[in-house]
Amino acid sequence: MLSVIGLCCGLFIYLANRFLPKEAAHLKRAEAIAEMLPGMNCGACGMPGCFAYAQSLAQDSEIISSHPCMTMMRNESTLEKMGAYLGCDLRGLGSAKEAVIRCNGYSEVISEYKGVQTCKAAVQLAGGYKKCPFGCIGLGDCISVCPEGAISIDSELNIAVVNHTRCIGCGLCVKECPNNLIEIVPGAVPQYLGCSYTAKQNIIDREKCKVGCIHCGICNRTTPDALDWNEKTTMPRFVEKSADATESVRKCPVGIIIPLGNKDGMLRAEVRQKQRKKQGFEKAPPVL
Amino acid sequence: MGTGLFGKNSGGIKVPHRKMSDKKMIEGASLPKVVTVPMGQHLGAPAKPLVKKGDVVKTGQLIAEPGGFISANIHAPISGTVKKLVIMLNVVTSKPMEAIVIESDGRDEWSLMPKMDDWRSRPKEEVLQRIKGAGIVGLGGATFPTHVKLSPPPGKKIDTIIINGCECEPYITSDHRVMMEYGEKVIKAIPILQWLLDCNNVFFAIEKNKPDAIQHITDLIAKHGVKGVRVASMKTKYPMGAEKTLTKSLLGREVPMGSLPLDVGVVVQNVSTVIAIHDAIYDGKALVERVVTVTGNVKVPKNLMARFGTPAVELVESCGGVVGDADEIIFGGPMMGISQPNLNSPTTKGTNCILVKKAPDVEERDCFRCSSCIDACPMNLMPTMYVLLAKKSRWEDCETLYYVNNCVECGSCAYVCPAKIPLVQYIKTAKLEYRKLGVKK
Numbered sequence: 049m050l051s052v053i054g055l056c057c058g059l060f061i062y063l064a065n066r067f068l069p070k071e072a073a074h075l076k077r078a079e080a081i082a083e084m085l086p087g088m089n090c091g092a093c094g095m096p097g098c099f100a101y102a103q104s105l106a107q108d109s110e111i112i113s114s115h116p117c118m119t120m121m122r123n124e125s126t127l128e129k130m131g132a133y134l135g136c137d138l139r140g141l142g143s144a145k146e147a148v149i150r151c152n153g154y155s156e157v158i159s160e161y162k163g164v165q166t167c168k169a170a171v172q173l174a175g176g177y178k179k180c181p182f183g184c185i186g187l188g189d190c191i192s193v194c195p196e197g198a199i200s201i202d203s204e205l206n207i208a209v210v211n212h213t214r215c216i217g218c219g220l221c222v223k224e225c226p227n228n229l230i231e232i233v234p235g236a237v238p239q240y241l242g243c244s245y246t247a248k249q250n251i252i253d254r255e256k257c258k259v260g261c262i263h264c265g266i267c268n269r270t271t272p273d274a275l276d277w278n279e280k281t282t283m284p285r286f287v288e289k290s291a292d293a294t295e296s297v298r299k300c301p302v303g304i305i306i307p308l309g310n311k312d313g314m315l316r317a318e319v320r321q322k323q324r325k326k327q328g329f330e331k332a333p334p335v336l
Numbered sequence: 337m338g339t340g341l342f343g344k345n346s347g348g349i350k351v352p353h354r355k356m357s358d359k360k361m362i363e364g365a366s367l368p369k370v371v372t373v374p375m376g377q378h379l380g381a382p383a384k385p386l387v388k389k390g391d392v393v394k395t396g397q398l399i400a401e402p403g404g405f406i407s408a409n410i411h412a413p414i415s416g417t418v419k420k421l422v423i424m425l426n427v428v429t430s431k432p433m434e435a436i437v438i439e440s441d442g443r444d445e446w447s448l449m450p451k452m453d454d455w456r457s458r459p460k461e462e463v464l465q466r467i468k469g470a471g472i473v474g475l476g477g478a479t480f481p482t483h484v485k486l487s488p489p490p491g492k493k494i495d496t497i498i499i500n501g502c503e504c505e506p507y508i509t510s511d512h513r514v515m516m517e518y519g520e521k522v523i524k525a526i527p528i529l530q531w532l533l534d535c536n537n538v539f540f541a542i543e544k545n546k547p548d549a550i551q552h553i554t555d556l557i558a559k560h561g562v563k564g565v566r567v568a569s570m571k572t573k574y575p576m577g578a579e580k581t582l583t584k585s586l587l588g589r590e591v592p593m594g595s596l597p598l599d600v601g602v603v604v605q606n607v608s609t610v611i612a613i614h615d616a617i618y619d620g621k622a623l624v625e626r627v628v629t630v631t632g633n634v635k636v637p638k639n640l641m642a643r644f645g646t647p648a649v650e651l652v653e654s655c656g657g658v659v660g661d662a663d664e665i666i667f668g669g670p671m672m673g674i675s676q677p678n679l680n681s682p683t684t685k686g687t688n689c690i691l692v693k694k695a696p697d698v699e700e701r702d703c704f705r706c707s708s709c710i711d712a713c714p715m716n717l718m719p720t721m722y723v724l725l726a727k728k729s730r731w732e733d734c735e736t737l738y739y740v741n742n743c744v745e746c747g748s749c750a751y752v753c754p755a756k757i758p759l760v761q762y763i764k765t766a767k768l769e770y771r772k773l774g775v776k777k
Contacts, residue, residue, distance in 0.1 A: 159677045160663070162695060163758050169765045174677040175430040224729075251432055252372075252422045253678055 077106040084130050086119040090195030092218030093117050109134040118145065118218040144235030145217025147198075147210050149190075151229050152242030152306060153257035154205045154327050155180035171226040181254050182244045184208050184229055190221035204329065212308070233287045233308075239297055242306040246281040258326045259302045267296035267305060302326060347714035348573040348581070349748045351506050351671070353545055357637040358509040362517055362627055364641045365654055369440050371413050371645030373399065376426040376433040377684040378473040379480045380406030385436055391418045394447035396622040398469075399436055408481045408685075409471035411622040413643035416440040427667070427674055427681065435682075438645070449620035460532055463617065470616035471623045471685075476500060476511075476577065476606035477668055479686040482613070485605070486532050488598055494533045495601040496587060499526065499610060501542040501549065502570055502577035505669030508689040510627040511607050513639045515542070515549040518611050519556045525614035526562055533603060536564035541586055545572040574671065575746040579604035581714045593742055608688070628683060630655045632692040633662035642683055648690050649679040664695040671747040701755040709749035709759060715742050719749035719759045726762040731769040740766050 082102035089097040093115045095104060105111050112134070120126050122144045131138035161170055161177035167185035175181030184207035191199045191208065198214035199221065201207070219232045229244055243261040250256070263282040267275060274293035275284040286293060286305070297305045297315060303322030307315050376382040381404030393399060393412040400410040419437045426433045449470070455463050468483035488494055499522065503511040515522065530536055540557075542550050554567050568586055570576050580591045582604060589600045597604055608626060615621040624643055628651060631637040635656025642651055648665060652658060666673035667687045675695075683690070709719040721738045725731075734740040740763060749759040 160695075162697075164700075164761045164765070166765070168769060169761050172430055172761075172764055172768065173675060174427050175425045177677075181425055181430070181432075250423070252424045252435070253680070254425060 074103075074106055078102040080133065081105050081130070084120075084126055084133070085117060088119065088195055090119070090216075090218060090220070092119075092195060092216070092220050105134070109136055112138065118216045121145075122216060145219075145232050146212050146215045146235055146308075147217060147219070147221055147230050148233055148240045148242075148306075148308070149184060149208055149210055149225075149229050150231060150240070150242060150244045151180075151182075151184040151207055151227075152205075152304060153180075153183070153259035153323070154207075154329070155183050155257040157206075158254075167224075168226045175254065176227075178206075179254055180245060180256050180260065181251060182227060182229075182246065183257065185227065189224045189226070190230060193220045193224055195220065231287065234290065237287050237290050237308055238292050238294075239286050239305050239307050241284055241286060241304060243283075243304045246283060258328075259304050259323050261304050262302055264301060266299050266301065267293065270299050271296045347712060347716065347748070348575065349712045349752055350572075351504075351574045351751065353572075354506040355509050355512070355545075356507065356631050357629055357639055358512050358546075360509075360513070360637065360639055362513050362639045362641055365628075365643070365646065365651060367414055367440060367442070367444055368643060368646040368650055370419070370647075371438050371440070371643060372422070372424070372435050372647070372680075372682040373410060373413060373438065373645040374424060374426065374433060374435045374682060374684060375400055375403075375410065376429065376431075377410060377479065377644065377686065378408040379478060380404055380408075382426075382433045383407060383410045385421060385434055387418050387436060389418055389420055392416070393418060393438060394445045396449075396624055397447040398622070402468075402481075406481055406484060408473050409469060409622070411471055411624050412438055413624040413645050414438060414440045415443055415445040427676060446621075449616070449622065451620045452617045455528060455617055456531065463528065463532060466616055467613055470612070470621070472609060472612045472616060473623075473685050474606055475608035475612060475626055475685065475688065477672065477686050477688055479684075482605070482609055485598070485603060486529070488533070488603070492598060493601055494535045494598070494603050495537060496603075497526075497529050497533060497535055497538045498579075498582060498586060498602060498604045499538065499540045499607060500577055500579065500582060500604050501540060501546075501553070501607045502582060503546070504543060504572075504574045504577040505671050505689075507631045507691055508629050508669050509631075510629045510639055510688045512546050512549055513629075514607050514611060514627055515546075516552055519552055520560075521614040522607055522610045523553075523556045523560050523562055523565075524618070525610045526565055528613060528617060529603075529605065529610070530564065535603075538565040539586060540565060540567045541570050541576075541582055542567065543570050543572045543576055574748060575714055575744070578714065578744050578746055580744060593739060623685065626685065626688070628687055629689040630692075631689065633658055633660045633694065634692055635659050644684055645682045647680045647682055648676065651683070651690055652679075652692060658692055660694075662692045662694050664693055666691040666693065671751065672745060698756040700757055703755055703757060706754060708752045708754060712748040712752045714746060714748060715744060717743055719743075719763065722766050723757055723759055723762045726766045729769075731766055731773055734766040735770045740770065743767070 082099050085098040087098050093101050095101040127138050155178040158179050159177050167187045167189040170176050170185050176185045186206040188201055196214045198211045199208050202209050217232050222230045245256040245260045267284050268277045271293040274289050274291035275286050297307055303319045383400035384403050385400045387399045394415045397412045399412045416439045419439045422435050423432050424435045464483050472482040473479040501515050550569050557565050579597050583597045583602050584590050591597050612623045628640050628642045630651050638655045665676045703720055722734055725734050743763050745760050747760050
């Protein structure tokens with residue numbers, strides 16, 4: 049009896065294999081694509097893992113532009129190989145992106161916080177336990193989602209910092225931040241503003257830190273072409289223009305315009321020095 | 337009747353009463369020199385300031401108008417000069433909002449609205465307009481604008497009014513003292529509610545741990561001969577004072593998911609709110625003060641009649657200051673109150689208690705699924721699931737699978753949790769994150 053059942057099952061498997069050849073071809077294609085993918089299963093593309101991404105990519109190559117794999121986008125040669133396999137030109141698509149955290153200063157702790165140790169919970173109690181209600185809470189909700197381990201908490205400043213050599217710009221951390229501090233910028237942007245204290249008027253008892261943007265407008269006067277000046281919040285935005293504003297970086301009285309990317313080390317050291325002096329720290333705050 | 341809120345084992349918990357100030361007469365707090373009046377004192381949109389720097393205002397003068405349909409007027413709590421308009425953080429929503437700083441001139445001159453003793457002969461709209469104009473919101477703590485509650489949409493018939501004098505939270509005694517000392521005002525204002533809502537059936541709900549108040553109110557009803565009012569002595573169980581649980585345990589009507597007691601024909605009003613209605617109609621006074629219980633680690637716990645915007649530290653000092661080891665100041669009771677970041681936080685319309693205490697130094701452990709929280713939940717939810725889902729950021733499942741928005745944040749689950757998990761904080765986070773998801777879509 050058992051051998052008859054076994055035979056029947058075997059026959060069924062044989063028939064299924066014989067008459068469903070398309071599925072197998074599709075799987076083989078997906079396997080080939082998965083070979084080229086980074087294989088970290090970070091989930092930043094929106095699919096549950098790299099193989100699921102490869103499967104949907106095997107069916108529809110358009111997915112690569114609607115759900116881009118950020119790690120692949122950084123690697124021009126893999127992108128070319130993938131384009132050759134899928135039969136479309138992907139060379140123009142490649143663009144390195146990275147996350148920046150628009151908080152770069154030390155804000156003093158005003159009350160002891162004993163509740164749930166996540167930023168999302170802490171921020172609900174009077175805007176967090178730090179003096180600046182717009183800054184980084186420092187409990188690391190962004191760290192827990194980063195697939196590359198690119199974010200860490202700076203022990204001295206008690207804020208999250210991004211390691212730009214590791215960051216792939218996937219954007220998973222963006223929606224984790226309750227204060228909306230994280231932004232994905234093109235890798236070509238040479239600087240960004242490391243402060244989010246938007247209110248023109250100071251919030252009573254909750255002032256910005258010593259290196260917070262003072263809305264002086266010097267950067268807007270020095271290099272007007274390199275930034276968008278928001279009249280309402282009187283804050284500059286550098287990421288849309290992607291133009292060099294080295295002079296503003298030097299002139300910023302608080303040193304909160306942070307150089308990014310291929311800037312020379314001298315400039316970064318200069319900004320570090322300025323911030324260090326302002327905050328009265330022994331160790332220089334990190335500017336990565 | 338069993339041990340629960342609505343029968344045997346049906347939610348609710350027993351909490352120690354700790355009513356340290358229930359025999360203390362209400363005292364008038366000394367007038368503050370400077371008040372900070374936040375624009376977000378009520379549920380809904382913040383009010384819009386109508387005054388500017390340098391304006392001279394009188395007590396009770398309108399200084400801010402409603403910023404939306406669910407919003408309320410705000411009046412100057414003291415007479416004096418507007419010193420400046422500042423931006424401060426709303427402690428409840430953590431969003432920046434405007435606040436008006438008024439410096440007292442020490443004279444406390446009132447600007448009164450005309451009295452409305454003849455309310456019965458006036459159109460209902462006019463009386464409702466007066467309640468709206470006086471800036472009255474639910475003073476039990478939720479601060480829902482009262483005029484909205486008192487104007488049910490057409491087609492909704494109100495058949496029961498509940499005057500809520502339960503005051504189930506530990507420490508707080510403001511409503512208790514209000515019933516004892518201003519009981520006549522409450523009784524005088526009940527006919528206004530009956531007339532406005534076309535409903536004669538009124539229950540005066542008081543918890544059994546306040547026998548003096550039950551006796552006093554029963555005597556007053558008999559003395560004034562108000563028709564249709566019955567005193568209901570409720571079981572002493574937390575959270576009896578929440579309007580949905582009160583409706584269910586008193587009338588046996590369960591408020592459906594996502595609706596208000598209004599939808600089952602019930603309007604619940606706190607006793608302090610009823611007094612504010614009395615003052616607005618009979619005296620023409622806008623809502624500028626309320627009874628605040630100052631208790632906990634203070635020298636003499638007191639019930640103070642305090643103007644809105646008084647810094648908490650002034651009220652604590654008028655009770656003899658802090659004694660013993662205390663490191664936390666809470667607006668509201670120990671179960672639902674909100675810890676303040678600053679001693680200078682101004683009191684608002686919803687502040688019924690200032691509690692000074694030592695924050696418990698407990699370590700959060702992992703949930704071991706004892707289901708104590710499920711037994712304690714008065715809304716029949718599963719609080720433990722919110723913690724598990726929140727730890728995995730599954731905000732959508734919190735609502736679609738476990739209906740987190742039905743939580744009234746009473747804190748019973750966190751109180752009974754043997755693993756000391758701050759469940760309400762997880763639930764609040766889940767609610768907020770779920771709302772954010774909706775905004776993004």
